Amino acid sequence: MNETDSVDKVKLFDExxxxxxxRRVDELRPFKLEVGSLSRADGSAYIEHGRNKILxxxxxxxxxxxxxxAIADRALLRVTYRMGTFSVGERKRPAPSRREHEISMVxxxxxxxxxxxxxxxxxxxxxxxxxxxxxxxxxxASTTVxxxxxxxxxxxxxxxxxxxxxxxxxxxxxxxxxDLEDKVGEADVPIAMAxxxxxxxxxxxxxxxxxxxxxxxxxxxxxxxxxxxxKQQHVLREGFIQIREEIGESEEPSSExxxxxPDTEIPGADTESTESD
Amino acid sequence: MPNKRIKDGDRVxxxxxxxxxxxxxxxxxxxxxxxxxxxxxxxxxxxxDMSERKIHIEAITRTPIFPQRNDIIIGEVQxxxxxxVIINIFQVSGxxxxxxxxGSIYIKNAAAGYVEQMRDLxxxxxxxxxxxxxxxxxxxxxxxxxxxxxxxxxxxSRCGHSLIHQNRRLTCSNCGNVEQRKLSKDYGKxxxxxxxxKSDSPTS
Numbered sequence: 001m002n003e004t005d006s007v008d009k010v011k012l013f014d015e016x017x018x019x020x021x022x023r024r025v026d027e028l029r030p031f032k033l034e035v036g037s038l039s040r041a042d043g044s045a046y047i048e049h050g051r052n053k054i055l056x057x058x059x060x061x062x063x064x065x066x067x068x069x070a071i072a073d074r075a076l077l078r079v080t081y082r083m084g085t086f087s088v089g090e091r092k093r094p095a096p097s098r099r100e101h102e103i104s105m106v107x108x109x110x111x112x113x114x115x116x117x118x119x120x121x122x123x124x125x126x127x128x129x130x131x132x133x134x135x136x137x138x139x140x141a142s143t144t145v146x147x148x149x150x151x152x153x154x155x156x157x158x159x160x161x162x163x164x165x166x167x168x169x170x171x172x173x174x175x176x177x178x179d180l181e182d183k184v185g186e187a188d189v190p191i192a193m194a195x196x197x198x199x200x201x202x203x204x205x206x207x208x209x210x211x212x213x214x215x216x217x218x219x220x221x222x223x224x225x226x227x228x229x230x231k232q233q234h235v236l237r238e239g240f241i242q243i244r245e246e247i248g249e250s251e252e253p254s255s256e257x258x259x260x261x262p263d264t265e266i267p268g269a270d271t272e273s274t275e276s277d
Numbered sequence: 278m279p280n281k282r283i284k285d286g287d288r289v290x291x292x293x294x295x296x297x298x299x300x301x302x303x304x305x306x307x308x309x310x311x312x313x314x315x316x317x318x319x320x321x322x323x324x325x326d327m328s329e330r331k332i333h334i335e336a337i338t339r340t341p342i343f344p345q346r347n348d349i350i351i352g353e354v355q356x357x358x359x360x361x362v363i364i365n366i367f368q369v370s371g372x373x374x375x376x377x378x379x380g381s382i383y384i385k386n387a388a389a390g391y392v393e394q395m396r397d398l399x400x401x402x403x404x405x406x407x408x409x410x411x412x413x414x415x416x417x418x419x420x421x422x423x424x425x426x427x428x429x430x431x432x433x434s435r436c437g438h439s440l441i442h443q444n445r446r447l448t449c450s451n452c453g454n455v456e457q458r459k460l461s462k463d464y465g466k467x468x469x470x471x472x473x474x475k476s477d478s479p480t481s
Binding site: 042043060061062063072073074116118119120121122123151152153154155156157158159160194196197233236237 | 294308318336415
């Protein structure tokens with residue numbers, strides 16, 4: 001009953017079967033990813049995914065306060081997802097809402113299995129996610145950007161986590177729902193995946209999908225996740241060249257010159273020189 | 278990139294496949310999963326030592342400061358047991374350690390000769406310089422064997438004033454009490470040792 005109503009009200013597809021923003025059903029919104037956007041954070045990243053604009057900052061591992069929350073054999077991962085008051089159409093009240101608490105939790109749970117938390121007992125790793133502008137699928141975009149920020153912070157990881165939503169709107173399965181498709185549609189399934197390892201770390205479902213539809217949507221999403229995963233890798237590699245150049249400026253080239261050296265002539269051995277001082 | 282063979286000097290990201298366990302011994306910045314494949318866990322350059330068949334990643338990002346094998350640490354004696362002492366580490370290789378981390382010195386690794394009991398070498402509150410031997414269960418195993426390693430600052434157990442090393446004896450500056458420690462050659466140079474470089478004050 002609900003679905004016929006919504007489809008009647010809003011037209012989600014044009015004559016050619018394209019979506020409102022001209023995408024095919026399995027096409028992603030345009031996205032942009034940046035690393036090291038914040039200078040004072042230990043690691044940071046910024047994503048624009050559709051109209052989502054999200055900043056992530058990572059601090060730590062650092063001393064945990066309050067101390068009683070410390071875990072004896074591993075670090076505590078704290079994820080805070082917050083939306084700016086200006087991030088949505090109607091002003092969002094600044095207090096953390098139930099929804100923000102939930103999203104913080106699911107992002108934490110999506111990232112946790114990919115981190116080597118046991119390397120830093122009793123410490124805390126803080127991830128702050130600030131949504132500057134929200135569109136559909138902000139929890140997925142946040143997961144993507146948080147995992148890049150963690151890699152940027154040099155925190156050992158099993159792999160990068162990539163998030164994309166899939167869902168059903170206007171009777172069709174769609175990849176990467178926009179805000180409107182999410183609101184009007186029948187189902188929304190945010191998924192986060194450690195693509196390199198082939199493991200899902202987040203799967204939620206809001207609305208109704210049949211078993212077959214869910215299986216189908218998991219298939220559809222692989223391509224989209226792969227695309228974002230490649231972008232994550234690309235951007236980390238690029239940031240990595242920048243870092244190498246910074247090191248190259250500040251320190252003289254070291255003697256090691258064996259196998260490395262395609263195009264950049266920067267010394268890698270920065271840790272050794274600082275130790276000897 | 279599952280098909281590409283990894284070479285020395287390659288740039289890798291967390292989760293990149295480096296090889297199988299038969300090829301290399303995984304070192305820092307790598308890990309081995311249940312599937313017997315070695316992956317990278319940090320962003321950096323691959324370093325392969327073919328003579329030892331070891332692989333590790335030289336991180337290109339910031340690396341969280343954390344006591345690792347062969348690091349020289351400075352810490353405070355928290356507890357003295359009969360056979361071991363527990364140390365709170367607050368400085369690692371000249372950088373202040375952001376995480377509260379503890380280590381232990383077993384009696385065997387405290388001094389070169391025979392040691393009757395640990396009370397003869399350390400007292401709670403002593404500042405100690407030590408070397409990390411290995412990591413066990415989120416704790417560092419430390420050693421103070423060596424002339425430069427050992428206690429660098431200590432207080433009188435009777436009156437609490439600092440002990441001064443003179444005439445090969447450790448004497449209290451206030452009450453004249455004579456005490457015994459496993460001394461480092463650098464005893465008394467605690468300020469110089471802790472502020473040797475840019476690291477900020479370890480007491481926060």
